Every structure is written in C-alpha cells, then in structure tokens.
Amino acid sequence: MFESLSKRLEGIFNNLSGQGKLTEEDVNAALREVRIALMEADVNLKVARKFVERVKEKAIGANVMGSLSPAQQVLSIVNEELVEVLGGSDGKNKLDLSGNPPNIIMLVGLQGSGKTTTAAKLANFLTKQGQRPLLVAADMYRPAAVNQLKTLGKQLNIPVYAEQAGADPVDICVHSLDYAREQARNVIILDTAGRLNIDERMMQEVMNIRARLQPQEVLLVADAMTGQEAVRVADDFNQAVSLTGMVLTKMDGDARGGAALSIRSVTGVPIKFMGVGEKTDALEPFYPDRLASRILGM
Amino acid sequence: QENDTLTEELWDELLESLLAADVGPNTSMWLIDRLRQRAEEEQMRTGSQVQRALREELTSLLDQPSPLRFSKQSPLTVFLVIGVNGSGKTTSIAKMAHLLTREGHKVTLAAADTFRAAAIDQLKVWGERIGVPVISQSPNSDPGAVVYDAIQAALTRGSDVLIVDTAGRLHTKNNLMEELKKLNKIIQKFVPDGPHELLIVIDATTGQNALLQARTFAANIGLTGVIITKIDGTAKGGFAFAVADDLGVPIKFIGTGEKVGDLIPFEPKSFVEALFT
Numbered sequence: 001m002f003e004s005l006s007k008r009l010e011g012i013f014n015n016l017s018g019q020g021k022l023t024e025e026d027v028n029a030a031l032r033e034v035r036i037a038l039m040e041a042d043v044n045l046k047v048a049r050k051f052v053e054r055v056k057e058k059a060i061g062a063n064v065m066g067s068l069s070p071a072q073q074v075l076s077i078v079n080e081e082l083v084e085v086l087g088g089s090d091g092k093n094k095l096d097l098s099g100n101p102p103n104i105i106m107l108v109g110l111q112g113s114g115k116t117t118t119a120a121k122l123a124n125f126l127t128k129q130g131q132r133p134l135l136v137a138a139d140m141y142r143p144a145a146v147n148q149l150k151t152l153g154k155q156l157n158i159p160v161y162a163e164q165a166g167a168d169p170v171d172i173c174v175h176s177l178d179y180a181r182e183q184a185r186n187v188i189i190l191d192t193a194g195r196l197n198i199d200e201r202m203m204q205e206v207m208n209i210r211a212r213l214q215p216q217e218v219l220l221v222a223d224a225m226t227g228q229e230a231v232r233v234a235d236d237f238n239q240a241v242s243l244t245g246m247v248l249t250k251m252d253g254d255a256r257g258g259a260a261l262s263i264r265s266v267t268g269v270p271i272k273f274m275g276v277g278e279k280t281d282a283l284e285p286f287y288p289d290r291l292a293s294r295i296l297g298m
Numbered sequence: 299q300e301n302d303t304l305t306e307e308l309w310d311e312l313l314e315s316l317l318a319a320d321v322g323p324n325t326s327m328w329l330i331d332r333l334r335q336r337a338e339e340e341q342m343r344t345g346s347q348v349q350r351a352l353r354e355e356l357t358s359l360l361d362q363p364s365p366l367r368f369s370k371q372s373p374l375t376v377f378l379v380i381g382v383n384g385s386g387k388t389t390s391i392a393k394m395a396h397l398l399t400r401e402g403h404k405v406t407l408a409a410a411d412t413f414r415a416a417a418i419d420q421l422k423v424w425g426e427r428i429g430v431p432v433i434s435q436s437p438n439s440d441p442g443a444v445v446y447d448a449i450q451a452a453l454t455r456g457s458d459v460l461i462v463d464t465a466g467r468l469h470t471k472n473n474l475m476e477e478l479k480k481l482n483k484i485i486q487k488f489v490p491d492g493p494h495e496l497l498i499v500i501d502a503t504t505g506q507n508a509l510l511q512a513r514t515f516a517a518n519i520g521l522t523g524v525i526i527t528k529i530d531g532t533a534k535g536g537f538a539f540a541v542a543d544d545l546g547v548p549i550k551f552i553g554t555g556e557k558v559g560d561l562i563p564f565e566p567k568s569f570v571e572a573l574f575t
C-alpha cells in the first residue's frame with residue numbers, strides 16, 4: 001500500500017512543472033490519493049477529510065527543492081501528522097496507577113473485542129512489574145465468561161474474584177474491593193461484558209460500575225479490524241464512562257488499524273497498549289510511529 | 299419532487315453513504331462510476347431514479363440463492379465454521395443448531411476450539427440451553443481428534459447434522475490455516491462429500507480487513523458461505539459487497555443479537571435498505 005500510495009503520488013507529481021513550491025492544485029490531487037489510502041486503512045471518512053485538510057496547510061508552499069521528491073515530501077508530511085495525531089510524544093500513553101491503592105482498571109468495549117484476554121494480559125504485565133493485580137469477573141452474560149477469566153487467572157497464577165451466576169455486575173465489582181484489600185492486591189482489573197454502544201440498559205450498567213468504583217483507568221478495548229463505526233462506538237463509550245485510554249487488539253494480523261486514528265482524533269483518548277496475539281504475554285506498549293507506518297502500509 | 303434533480307452533490311452523498319457503510323473506497327467508486335454511466339445511458343434525470351438504480355445494483359451483487367446445503371449421499375451433513383477471533387462463531391453455531399433442531403434436524407456440535415480459555419465450556423453451556431449434544435475433549439487436545447470423535451458420535455447417535463466449532467484464527471497465521479486444512483481432510487475421510495458448508499463468520503463492525511479475511515480463508519480451504527454477525531449494532535457490514543463480488547460466495551445468515559433466536563436468513567433487499575438508514 002505504501003508502495004502504491006507512493007507510486008500514485010509520484011504519478012501525480014510527474015506531470016508537475018517541478019518548480020520549487022507545491023501549488024494548491026498539485027497538493028489537492030495528491031491529497032485525494034492520501035484520503036483514499038486512509039480509507040483503505042479504515043480511517044473514518046470524516047476523520048480522513050479533516051486530517052487531509054491539516055496536511056494540506058502544511059504541504060502548500062512547502063519547499064520541495066530539498067533532497068526529497070515531491071511525493072516523498074508529501075508522504076513525510078502525512079507521516080509526521082499521523083504520528084502527531086496518534087499521540088506523538090505527549091507521554092499520555094502510559095498506564096496511570098498513581099492513585100491510592102488499590103488502583104482500579106476497568107475494561108469496556110463491544111462484544112468479542114478482546115476484553116477478557118486483555119484483562120489477563122494486563123494482569124500478567126503488571127505482575128512482571130512487581131504489582132499484585134486482582135482480576136474481577138464482571139461479565140455475567142456471555143456463556144462461560146467467568147470460567148474464561150478463571151482459566152486465564154489460573155494459568156498466570158493470579159487470583160480472580162467471581163461470584164455465583166445471577167449476581168449483579170455492579171455488586172461484584174464493589175465486593176471485589178474488599179476482597180482485594182483482604183488479599184493485599186494493589187491493582188484491580190474489571191472485566192466487563194461486551195456490549196453495544198447503543199444498548200442503553202447495558203451502557204447504564206458500565207456507567208454504574210464507573211460511578212461506584214471510580215476507576216483510575218477506563219480503557220476501551222477496540223479491535224484493530226474495526227471499520228467506519230469505530231468513531232461512533234468510541235464516542236458513545238467515551239460519553240458514557242469517560243475513557244482514559246484505549247487498547248488496540250488483534251494487531252498481529254494484517255489489519256491496518258486506521259480505526260485507532262479515528263478514535264484518537266474524535267475522542268482524544270490516548271492509545272495505551274496493543275494486543276498482538278492470543279497468549280497472555282502478547283501485549284505491547286503503544287508506539288505512534290509504528291502505527292502511523294502501518295496505516296500508511298510502510 | 300421539485301428538488302429531485304440529479305446534482306453533483308447527490309453523487310457525492312451517495313459515494314459518502316457507501317464509504318460510511320464500509321463498502322470500501324474501491325467498490326464504492328466502482329459502483330458510483332458504473333451508476334454514472336447507467337444514468338447517462340438511461341437518461342436518468344432525478345435523484346430518486348439514481349437512488350433506486352443504486353439499490354438495484356447493490357442488491358444484485360448479493361442476490362444469490364443461499365439455502366444451506368445438506369448431503370444427498372451421506373447420512374451426515376457437516377458444517378465447518380471458521381473465522382477470525384471473536385467474530386461470533388460459537389454463538390452463531392448455537393443459533394444455527396437451534397434453528398435446525400426446530401426444523402426437525404438432529405444436530406450434534408463438535409467443540410474443536412480446544413485452544414481458547416473456556417471455549418469448550420462456552421459451547422457446552424449453549425448445548426445444554428438448546429438441548430443439543432456437544433462432543434468435546436479436554437482443553438488443548440488435538441482438534442482433529444475432536445472432529446473424528448464427533449463424526450463417530452454423530453453417526454452413532456443418528457444425528458443428521460454435525461456443526462464444528464473451530465478456534466478463532468487470524469487469516470495471516472499459516473500454521474493455523476494448516477490446522478484447518480487438516481480438519482477438512484478428517485471430515486472428508488469419513489464424510490466424502492463434506493464438509494457441506496464451509497462458513498466464515500465476519501463481524502459487521504469489521505472494515506476493509508473483511509475482504510482479506512474472506513479471500514485468505516477461501517484460498518486456503520474454500521468457502522461456501524458467509525455469516526455476518528452483530529448487525530444489531532450501528533455498523534452496516536458494507537464489506538459484504540466486495541466479498542460477494544470477489545468470491546462469489548453467498549451471505550447465508552445475519553446475526554442480530556446475543557440470544558439463541560437472533561439469527562435470520564440473509565435477505566439482500568433489507569440489507570441494502572439498512573445501508574442508507
């Protein structure tokens with residue numbers, strides 16, 4: 001794709017008089033290609049449009065007499081801008097556990113996005129950093145959801161707080177606090193059920209959990225393969241529970257991950273981790289430059 | 299009707315509604331170009347004419363007969379259900395089993411996802427709920443052995459349909475694709491005309507990656523149909539057009555929720571209509 005975007009841009013600039021500065025017309029033609037490339041990477045239509053507007057300002061009049069070709073010049077502006085939007089070096093992409101212990105991390109998201117797996121991965125990650133996490137099974141809907149978390153906890157030798165079928169997810173989370181104190185666990189990870197952003201009853205549930213538990217981190221777990229709706233989903237979750245971050249899962253495939261750009265630009269929520277496999281150690285810190293390259297297919 | 303003139307803005311709007319529904323830039327631009335040509339040839343003058351024509355084009359892309367294929371030679375029909383992680387395979391299998399049971403079939407399920415934590419338990423819970431036997435082994439056992447067992451058990455019990463639940467796998471993982479090929483071979487060994495359906499389950503929320511998924515699964519073991527899940531969300535599943543056009547594989551079912559009754563046969567017209575709402 002980078003190949004093809006780069007080729008397409010070169011094609012456009014071939015017909016260019018090539019005298020020093022890029023004109024608005026040259027830039028428009030180039031940015032049309034950039035926008036298509038972004039959409040192929042699943043960046044939301046409106047986000048792509050706004051993004052390209054910003055690139056345009058920087059590109060018009062940019063001096064192309066340097067060592068780079070006009071195509072490379074535009075690509076490099078696009079890349080820089082992508083890294084910037086994705087979080088650049090603002091340092092916000094770290095987990096914040098600076099509250100009074102136990103610090104609570106709450107995971108929310110659509111069905112099947114990877115919450116339960118990510119809960120286990122985070123617990124594993126934190127254990128390696130010398131923390132003492134507790135996993136909490138707050139999904140009482142999906143068949144065997146509790147067992148799934150218990151199995152992962154057992155594999156990792158990390159305790160899982162769970163209650164009987166029929167228990168209320170909000171109560172479970174509240175009770176887990178006492179349990180964590182008893183067991184001297186200093187981080188609590190809440191695995192909530194998958195839910196649609198338009199399911200009012202289910203959204204109320206996470207709002208209640210958030211209100212009662214006051215988690216330090218509320219992370220949206222989002223599938224890297226998500227398409228145009230990522231924006232609406234993230235926006236709805238953000239409105240309901242004020243997200244503090246995002247985990248982008250299933251990045252071990254060939255999804256381009258444009259959804260992350262959409263989510264980041266619409267909600268401003270920083271991306272904190274990437275899931276890169278099914279195993280409990282397949283979690284990586286987030287690097288904006290890597291995702292930028294990937295979105296551009298580099 | 300005064301304002302129903304065909305304007306450039308309308309063309310832009312149409313393109314945007316396709317893009318916003320995840321139809322993808324290539325397919326969307328191709329469709330709009332084609333439609334512009336038709337509009338000229340057929341001398342369309344109004345926006346509604348063009349909108350109607352677009353719906354026709356879209357519907358015809360999806361309009362393939364899509365009933366499930368049952369075996370004519372063998373006493374057992376086998377459906378193999380595959381797809382990337384978390385797309386909704388296990389849930390869709392439970393829904394299909396429920397539907398088929400109500401139609402009078404005797405269904406058995408094979409828990410061949412032995413990898414994911416509690417995947418076997420998940421299918422067993424569904425099996426109990428819908429009163430369908432689930433053949434399983436212990437976690438991390440060989441999925442091939444589970445499929446073998448399940449075929450024997452289904453035949454012994456006199457089941458006429460076996461549905462195999464497989465572990466979620468990204469299409470980029472070669473070793474996991476090889477594993478699927480093995481399952482396919484085991485099925486063919488005992489049910490020579492099987493599997494009668496090779497169904498890929500794709501989450502409606504997916505973007506352009508859906509086409510890569512479908513292509514790769516098709517290239518590796520073939521596909522006979524698609525199930526699109528989670529259409530009860532706000533996503534439209536517009537990748538379906540590229541998938542259907544590229545692979546010529548019909549969409550068979552739509553998942554409309556998390557409950558066992560939330561599976562409906564695919565209906566091109568209403569799917570297309572939903573793109574624009």
Ligand SMILES: Nc1nc2c(ncn2[C@@H]2O[C@H](COP(=O)(O)OP(=O)(O)OP(=O)(O)O)[C@@H](O)[C@H]2O)c(=O)[nH]1
Pocket residue numbers: 109110111112113114115116117118139142145192193194195221249250251252253274275276277278282383384414466468
């Ligand atoms: N390849 C890959 N698979 C992942 C990753 N994260 C999660 N998965 C898989 O995705 C599937 C769904 O993961 P879960 O953790 O069950 O997702 P969930 O969000 O808890 O699902 P619900 O509770 O049903 O909403 C499982 O097969 C996981 O193994 C990842 O980073 N890469």
Ligand SMILES: Nc1nc2c(ncn2[C@@H]2O[C@H](COP(=O)(O)OP(=O)(O)OP(=O)(O)O)[C@@H](O)[C@H]2O)c(=O)[nH]1
Pocket residue numbers: 111112142194196381382383384385386387388389390411414417464465466467499527528529530531552553554555556560
């Ligand atoms: N809203 C909605 N949720 C669905 C639908 N189909 C499945 N789900 C949910 O999606 C999540 C994942 O479903 P599974 O059936 O476990 O998916 P899977 O493909 O078997 O997952 P893996 O085996 O981990 O790859 C669960 O929370 C399901 O309840 C649907 O049509 N609508």
Ligand SMILES: [K+]
Pocket residue numbers: 529530531532533534572
């Ligand atoms: K929908």
Ligand SMILES: [Mg+2]
Pocket residue numbers: 115116117139142145191192193194
């Ligand atoms: Mg879960």
Ligand SMILES: [Mg+2]
Pocket residue numbers: 387388389411417463464465466
């Ligand atoms: Mg499954």
